[in-house]
Amino acid sequence: MSDEEFVFSEKPLALASGEGLTLTGEDGTEYLDFGASYACTPLGHCPPAVVTAIQEQAGELLYVQGSYPVAVRTALRERLATVAPGDLSKVWLCNSGTEANEAALKFARSATGRSKVVVAKRAFHGRTLGSLSLTWKDAYRDPFGPLPGDVEFVPYGDAEALTAAVDGETAAVFLEPVQGEGGVHPASDAYLQTAREATEEAGAALVLDEIQTGLGRTGTLWACEGAGVVPDILTTAKGLASGLPIGATLCADWIAEGAGNHGSTFAGNPLVAAAADATLAGLVSQEVPANAAAVGEYLQSGLREAVAEHDLPVREVRGSGLMIGIEVKRGANRVLRDLALQQQILALPAGRSVVRLLPPLIAETEHADAVIDGLVEVLG
Numbered sequence: 001m002s003d004e005e006f007v008f009s010e011k012p013l014a015l016a017s018g019e020g021l022t023l024t025g026e027d028g029t030e031y032l033d034f035g036a037s038y039a040c041t042p043l044g045h046c047p048p049a050v051v052t053a054i055q056e057q058a059g060e061l062l063y064v065q066g067s068y069p070v071a072v073r074t075a076l077r078e079r080l081a082t083v084a085p086g087d088l089s090k091v092w093l094c095n096s097g098t099e100a101n102e103a104a105l106k107f108a109r110s111a112t113g114r115s116k117v118v119v120a121k122r123a124f125h126g127r128t129l130g131s132l133s134l135t136w137k138d139a140y141r142d143p144f145g146p147l148p149g150d151v152e153f154v155p156y157g158d159a160e161a162l163t164a165a166v167d168g169e170t171a172a173v174f175l176e177p178v179q180g181e182g183g184v185h186p187a188s189d190a191y192l193q194t195a196r197e198a199t200e201e202a203g204a205a206l207v208l209d210e211i212q213t214g215l216g217r218t219g220t221l222w223a224c225e226g227a228g229v230v231p232d233i234l235t236t237a238k239g240l241a242s243g244l245p246i247g248a249t250l251c252a253d254w255i256a257e258g259a260g261n262h263g264s265t266f267a268g269n270p271l272v273a274a275a276a277d278a279t280l281a282g283l284v285s286q287e288v289p290a291n292a293a294a295v296g297e298y299l300q301s302g303l304r305e306a307v308a309e310h311d312l313p314v315r316e317v318r319g320s321g322l323m324i325g326i327e328v329k330r331g332a333n334r335v336l337r338d339l340a341l342q343q344q345i346l347a348l349p350a351g352r353s354v355v356r357l358l359p360p361l362i363a364e365t366e367h368a369d370a371v372i373d374g375l376v377e378v379l380g
Contacts, residue, residue, distance in 0.1 A: 013025055013346075017046075018045025019045055020044040020362065021033050021360050031340070032370055033359060033360065034347045034363075034371055036346040038348065039217060041239065042215055042217070042239035043288070043360065043361070045243075045360070049282055050241075053275060054271060056274070063269055065265065070268075073268040073270060076276050077093070084234065089252075089253070091248055092251070094247040095246060095272075097211035097238060098131040098247075100248060101131040101134065101174070101235050102126070103249040103262055104174070104233045105172070105207075107255050107256070108207060109172075111255045111259075112203065112205060113171075114169055114171035115171055117151050117172050118151075118173045119134045119151055119153055119173075120154060120162075120175055122136050122185070123136045123153075123175075123176060123182060123209075124179070130148055132144060133148040134151060136153060156175075156182070157188065157191050163194060166204060170204040171205065172199075172205040173207065175187065177226075177227070178212070178319070180212040180350060181350055182350070183325055183327070184318060184325025185318070185325075186319065189229075193229055205233055205255060206231040206232050207232065208233070210223055210235060210236050211238055211247070212238060212323065213320075214238075215236065215239045215283055215361075216289035216292050217322060217361065218321035218322075219292050219293030220293075232254070232255050233251050233252070234250045235247065240280065241273075242279045246276050283361075288362065291361060292322040292361045292363075293321050295364060295365060295368055296319070296324065299324060299368040299372070302368060303326065306376050310379075312376065313329035313330060314327065322359055324356070326375070327353055327354050328379065331352060332349040332350070332354055336355060339374055342378060343377060
């Protein structure tokens with residue numbers, strides 16, 4: 001048994017290389033990646049500008065700890081502050097999404113002097129103990145309890161329940177603008193706006209987990225932009241460095257004031273910072289969010305038409321941009337297996353009954369057509 005099997009069960013596909021939306025197996029088989037990268041390759045696999053940035057940085061400086069100014073680290077922080085929504089100008093870098101949420105949790109408690117956190121049912125915010133306490137699924141939680149307490153779960157999308165839970169003891173409300181692991185459920189604009197109003201009234205922090213929805217995935221650079229909501233803290237990771245390990249916590253000034261005691265040895269690693277800066281530059285210059293919106297709409301419409309035309313066993317197609325969930329009437333894992341082995345298309349589950357599509361954001365309509373045709377063959 002390999003070490004990786006303790007966390008991820010290995011697939012019967014050994015992958016050797018990648019380019020754009022294509023992953024190539026050790027046996028030469030090519031696969032269309034609509035989820036194998038877990039939203040970590042928004043510009044596709046091995047984008048040339050990012051590869052070049054990594055190669056150049058590797059010849060200059062691989063590592064120095066964060067208290068020393070390094071140009072590429074500073075450039076990344078400045079670029080993130082520039083593209084952040086609203087006034088989230090303070091940036092803390094880390095190594096993963098769960099670390100970004102751990103930081104957000106600590107920062108919110110420090111800034112408010114409170115401990116209670118309100119979270120949505122079906123939420124997934126990470127696997128480290130603090131973030132795990134904010135994650136809903138018992139299968140993730142139970143083996144590691146007891147977890148840090150003072151967390152209240154409320155139904156996702158229920159504005160009345162959320163408002164009732166937020167009070168003078170609340171440090172923060174954590175929400176995903178679209179729940180990913182929970183089944184690809186988008187929040188309404190009104191729900192996010194209610195969360196903003198409730199936290200402002202209570203003096204609590206609104207934390208939006210954009211680890212999966214951010215960086216153009218839903219059709220805008222940040223999903224909260226579509227709702228006209230600016231949180232106090234926004235977390236991002238996954239695609240920020242084209243697959244290299246990174247996370248970032250973006251904060252308003254009032255949150256950042258008490259955050260100085262938090263740190264991490266490898267945060268802002270120069271090599272990873274170079275990859276992230278090049279990735280973020282490409283996302284903006286290539287207008288990738290707009291492509292995700294257009295191709296995502298095309299794919300969702302095509303999937304719904306195919307379901308109706310072929311009477312496929314699908315309950316619902318839902319999502320935002322290129323974050324799409326297909327709720328099937330039989331086990332998602334069986335569909336994913338057949339899709340990979342028969343159609344050479346890789347996707348993800350989101351629970352037992354949802355096939356999740358998270359392709360690189362450079363996907364085109366021809367890739368969408370291939371996925372629609374593949375699903376028709378597998379589901380039909």
